[in-house]
Amino acid sequence: MPNLADLELLTIYASSFASSAQPQPFPMQGSKRAQVPIINKLIPEDAALLIEPFCGSAAVSIGALQAKLVQGAVISDLNMDLVRLWESILDRPQELNREYAEIWAAQFNEQGEATDPRGYFNSIRERFNNATPEQRSASDFLFLLNRIVKAALRYGKGGQMNQSSDGRRTGAKPSTVSQRIQETADLMRTAAALHRDWREGLDQATSADVVYLDPPYQGTTETRDQRYVSGLAVEDFEEGLRGAIDRDLSLIVSYDALVGPATYGRPLDPRLGLLGFDVITGVSAQGTLLGRKQEAHETLYISPALVERLGGANAVIDRVATRPEALFEL
Ligand SMILES: C[S@@+](CC[C@H](N)C(=O)[O-])C[C@H]1O[C@@H](n2cnc3c(N)ncnc32)[C@H](O)[C@@H]1O
Structure with a gap:
């Protein structure tokens, strides 16, 4: 198989997907609810559990359970307050x-x-x-x-x-x-919440599951103004990913926050062989404040085992490709 990282990033416009009418148990900056319709398309039909080791408000697990794409979910986070909630x-x-x-x-x-x-x-x-x-x-x-x-x-x-x-x-x-809260609890009857580091979540996953990883942004971890409880060095994240890729785990990774021409952090190492998508999530609030309209971008990556499970890179691209007339316009 050619290195998937050599393929040009396909642009996906989040606005061309119908939004997910799913419950959100509590407000949380960084919630991935807007990307659920895209992520759901990347979950294979035979997925067992959705494992979400950086769960926050667990938008992706809620979305996959609501769409009945998985049999259950295991959500976890290092932030004890969140897990207790x-x-x-x-x-x-x-x-x-x-x-x-x-x-x-x-x-x-x-x-x-x-x-x-x-x-x-x-x-x-x-x-x-x-x-x-x-x-x-x-x-x-x-x-x-x-x-x-x-x-x-x-x-x-x-x-x-x-x-x-x-x-x-x-x-x-x-x-x-x-x-x-009640709607979320009803949807998540088959889910478990655990307090643990993301690596333990990966260790628990099997190749029948799908793992969704949404680590703290590089742009916020090294600054003094910490948005999340703990930062995570990109090298450590890549090392964990490497081990999971070697175990043929099906991974979906949200990574980096690009705002217009500015990039916070760097892309993941191409040697990981991940297939990447450039997701245009909307107009950046920061850009609008400066009087310019700028697109807000995020990258979604998927692991080689998941690409294979979904029928190859072209099949994956077909799943998320959007018609030109539906594209988001600035
Ligand atoms: C970008 S947020 C996830 C947002 C989530 N996708 C949502 O929809 O709400 C990242 C989360 O990772 C957690 N976190 C940070 N470092 C962690 C680590 N080493 N292991 C597990 N979770 C961690 C943070 O507490 C935070 O809740």
């Missing part, structure tokens, strides 16, 4: 919803006014941060996720959640949150 969503969704409703309601006075939403947010964040990692409350975390600026989860050096609240908003209503 996921455990609550999967194991005790109604209790979690009741707790959220109580936390949300306590910010209003008897007249139904929230006189100090920001102060209230800060008090919940303090309570959350003062607890030991094992004692941190999943419902406090859910409330914080529903209130933080741009749903961008940030931590300080000591592991303290330090993102501030989004203005004077009071956060999503309990009825909205409870619907999101």
